[in-house]
Amino acid sequence: MAKVHAYLNFNGNCEEAFTFYQTVFESPLSGVYRFGDTPEDPNFPTPEEDKNKVMHTSLHINKDVMLMGSDCIESFGQKATYGTGSYIMLDTDTAEEARTLFDKLAVDAQNLEMDLGETFFAELFASFTDKFGIAWMIHFEGNKKMGQ
Template sequence: MAILHAYLNFNGNCEEAFEFYQSVFNTPSLGVYRFKDMPADPNCPLPPEAADKVMHTAIKINDSVMLMGSDCIESFGHKATAGTTTYLMLDTQTAEEAKDLYNKLTVAAQNIEMPLGEQFWAELYSSFQDKYGISWMIHFEGNKKMQ
């Protein structure tokens, strides 16, 4: 069975975002590859301003969930476009965990669609875009199990 991980793309601030996510989830980086670490290719020259950008990084949120990311380099034909077609959903084990993650991830949030609160399907639920434009849902089902 495959394991699903989330991969996030950024337009130059991946390193800053992952430092933030490391503090939210209290977990270290698994490492960083930068574009300058790639072997040189004369058919695809690396722009000097892209050298220190993040080609790949990752953190483990728990034993089975990883958050990975990279910067997009426009000259390579890739640009991150923010939208609401994809969300990262954090299904928490306790109300306290939901509140803690919400309080950390919504610092300087770009948009709070639904503040953390009770819904008919969950004791606590929220959806928002964090300060980097990444869309999140926080969910604590509690005593509102699906029938």
């Protein structure tokens, strides 16, 4: 079975975002590759101001899930557009884990759609956009298991 990982794009602040995510998930970066590290292609040169931007980085959320990311380069025709077209949903094993992740990830959130609280489908649920424009959901089903 294939694993599913989240790949996030940023407009120049990937490094700042992943520094933040390291503190949230208490996990080190697996590495950082910058656009300036790539071999130069005279037909497709990297602008000098973009060479320090992140081409790829990642960290493990747990043994099966990675969060990966990169910066977009506008001169290459790339631009990250944020919204609610997709969310990263963190399905937690405990209420404490849900609260801890929410308390860390929601710091300076751009949009708090739903504060962490009880719903008809979960003991704890939250929906928000973090300070970097990434949409998250945090879910702890608890005693609200379907069919009970």
